[in-house]
Amino acid sequence: MAGREEGALDGIALLEPLNEVERMRVDESCSWRRYAAGEQILDRDSPTNDVLFITEGEVRVVNYSSGGRETAFAVIPAGSHVGEIAAIDGQSRSASVVALKPCTIAALPAERFRMLYQNNAAIASQLLRHLTAIIRITNERVAELSTVSAVQRIYRELLRLCKPGPGKTEATIAAMPTQQELASKIGATRETVARALGQLVNTGVIERRGRTLLIRDREMLGVMADPEGEAASNAKDA
16 A cells, blocks of 8 residues: 555545545545556456545556447546545446556545535535536437447547647647557547548548657548538539
């Protein structure tokens, strides 16, 4: 187990409403551990229901099919948390958690976590906003799986990941996920991702610069990501 560092929970968004003394009490209730990149932090079949605060590093929330295919639900950065669903309802875990980078994790027992939000309205409000955001993202992805092709889901994920660039229509993804990570996140195969990215490179919509992906024409990518927009564009070109 890793030793705790003073003030390590200060950067946890959920705990922002707490004052210094209250955060210290939470800190004292946590058990701490460090994980190497690629190490499994939490298994879906684990009987524990602790809430995990990520004080350093980055983790990926994943699930696996019976055939071993990985589906990535989210990448969680330092300052956030995972595991609250099992802590709230007392049921089994809904996913596994793997370290993407070296991580420091503070595990808070479920009972202590429930006391935290039951006795603090600001914490409860923060938690509700967090869960609501998860529901919105999940609804969006379910809709995409049933109405949008795999290639268009790839385009949409690139648009979600990018940040405005120097040019009017440019954007960048500073740390582009691997093809397998992207495939796991949007429910496609790595081969489909490779073909889609290759097509975008060939048409000049994107450009690879190491781990950075430059989107040269964000507007065109948006058209290609929209089934109706792409159909209209194809009809115009025909």
